[in-house]
Amino acid sequence: MAADAAGTAQIGGALVRLRRATGLPVAFGGLVEPGRQRMRISEFSGAAGLALRGVAVIPGNGLGGKAVALARPCAVTDYSLSRQISHEYDAAVAEEGLRSVLAIPVVVRRRVRGVLYGALRSAQPLGERTLTAAVQAARDVEQALVVQDEARDLLAAAEVRAAAAGSGRGGGAAAGWEQVREAHAALRALAPRIADPVLRAELLDACGLLAPGAPREPERQPVVLAPRELDVLACVAAGATNAAAAERLGLRAETVKGYLRSAMRRLGAHTRGEAVVAARRAGLLP
Structure with missing residues (x-):
């Protein structure tokens, strides 16, 4: 099954819903690569360029890496000037003209499976309403991934049981x-x-x-x-x-x-x- 394709589709849909609920000009995100300790930004909604496309985010690095490492939402009011994060991705963020950014981890069974970002092009607090909408979008992805995981487990178990019953x-x-x-x-x-x-x-x-x-x-x-x-x-x-x-x-x-x-x-x-x-x-x- 195309596990990654199904997961990225869920991310893409969540980003669209996030922008619709908040009015954010840009939202983006991606999944943690299976078997690898990094998350790759692959999905975008809004007026985004190419600077962030395909960027691999390492746990602990930048805002998204911090969200992955801590498994909790993180936000900064002015990305390039923030002392709360490291700055490995400043060039790409600056090229996109992003200032105020939030990152919400997608956590399934205590494991971070992806990150959703929302951003403004001005340095201003994103507000509780935006954070709540972003968290809800991440929860939607989490629930979808849980269902997909259950489906794959059931399919695998069904194949084994059918073979056992047949023999x-x-x-x-x-x-x-x-x-x-x-x-x-x-x-x-x-x-x-x-x-x-x-x-x-x-x-x-x-x-x-x-x-x-x-x-x-x-x-x-x-x-x-x-x-x-x-x-x-x-x-x-x-x-x-x-x-x-x-x-x-x-x-x-x-x-x-x-x-x-x-x-x-x-x-x-x-x-x-x-x-x-x-x-x-x-x-x-x-």
């Missing part, structure tokens, strides 16, 4: 299929939360790869379920109550009941258990 025998195979079903339900619940369309499509493709491994009855008439009906049924198959499925999918309990009733009707089932069995026989669930 296992007896009780081990049965246990393996239960794990596959749990992974399938988790993937179905997570997919609607993924903003990146490429990653979301990969998750749904993985769900499709897991389900065909289940026993099928080819003579049965093909059954088609709506995506949300299948999401609910996958949760039920993993042992979730209606209330638990609602919490997992971000729906109301009554909505879950409605989807479940509709799925049962399409499958010709009279109970939740019958619906799950019918869906497995139709190859819709693992």
Whole structure:
């Protein structure tokens, strides 16, 4: 999967929202490079030139490096004159004409994954409203990265479990299929939360790869379920109550009941258990 592409897309979207919320003329940022102790500035919004594009920020150096090292927001009113930071990047900052700058780290599981910057071309305090908006933009990126990390972990686990279930025998195979079903339900619940369309499509493709491994009855008439009906049924198959499925999918309990009733009707089932069995026989669930 294009992990870096998905992450940088989240950064880019956050920068646009930050400028829209604050009126800042320039916002920029980037991700910490995997396996390397540096953050590279790659995304921009606003009237920025090329001086900062591609600049690698080392932890502790400059304003962004300080934010990475401390894992907390940092700001200066006049970048070139500030005594609170080191000045390795003064030339690039001056070429862009930036004076008042803030840097907000993107922290996921206690690890800094990126930095968002906002800047003015005049030396004046950025204010609490701007800082709050910047922190919120960083939190949005953090949440998106958490969801993407969960998705990748689930995909990896699903592949391992599917392989184990396919090669296992007896009780081990049965246990393996239960794990596959749990992974399938988790993937179905997570997919609607993924903003990146490429990653979301990969998750749904993985769900499709897991389900065909289940026993099928080819003579049965093909059954088609709506995506949300299948999401609910996958949760039920993993042992979730209606209330638990609602919490997992971000729906109301009554909505879950409605989807479940509709799925049962399409499958010709009279109970939740019958619906799950019918869906497995139709190859819709693992």
